[in-house]
Amino acid sequence: MLLKQKEPPSEKYLPEQRIAYLYFVISIGLVIVTGIMKVIKNIMGVQPTNGILFWGAQLHNLATVMVILGVVMHLAAFIVKENRKLLPGMFTGYVDEEYVKERHSLWYKKLKKTYEKQY
Template sequence: MTKNKNDKILRQPLSNRFVHWGSAISIIMLIITGLGQMPLYGRYLLVQPFGTGWLTRYDLTLYVHYFFAAVLIFIIFYHLVYHLMRKEFHIIPKKGDVKASYEIIKAMILRKHEPPSEKYLPEQRLAYAFFAFSIGLVIITGLFKVIKNIQGVQASNEFLLWGAQLHNLATVLVIFGIVMHLGAFVVKANRKMLPGMFTGYVDKEYVKERHTIWYKELEEEERKTSKKRERDVM
């Protein structure tokens, strides 16, 4: 069982934290610069805080938007390749996740014992699928929008219109997902997962109580590791 001296369990390794925070920062900057290109800030921002004047310049917001779009694409590519190579698919949705999420939410509302869970809760796997779809749609439609800025390339007005509308829809979905993601931490039980996204570790007792299936898997891995060490010593 992977733990440190304070009896914690490693839930989010450095790679996961890099993907999480890199994606979060990139998406926030994409939203900010995307709104600047509409342009909302120049029209409606009556008082501009110090250092935000560049948000009213289309050329600057466009370049910054492209930069963080490239960063986000790189992070997603890294995320997919890393976990495919390691064959780690804990976060992929499974059959029955919708029903299992309902049972967990019902148990929290009624203050009853939650059913056993794996490393990720069913609702976390569903949230991952939602973000994967939304961010994927943002990237694909964003590439469509780039076409109009390529010199010498012509696209039909209908193509550009639908690309822009779908890009806006995808942005709204991403913002909705962020609100729901942060709102999940209103629930006290979910707050114990927060340290994992900063230090990588969560309390062992929390895992033992809420992620029973994963905890048993960790125990089994630890037993196999101990036996292997014993054989190597002999």
């Protein structure tokens, strides 16, 4: 898409979507783990070292910035013309059939086969 070449056939999720999901899993996971560390320090009788508290807070802040940047990048993907057709789908849960046929051809074929078997 970015190189103006024809995209290879794709399943339900494009390669860039898979990378974005992995990015969010890592960054949100880091926020959760470091957040738990920050909560544990408030439990009576538990006293992590200052180094653990410091680096836990630094990682928590970094992960929070990563999540914010991820959301901004996710929304910025609509700048690319090919992705704009997905915007209504965020609110309705449905994507235009022509878009699916064009960008997710392998998934489209699978959906068509399933539909034809049912009817």
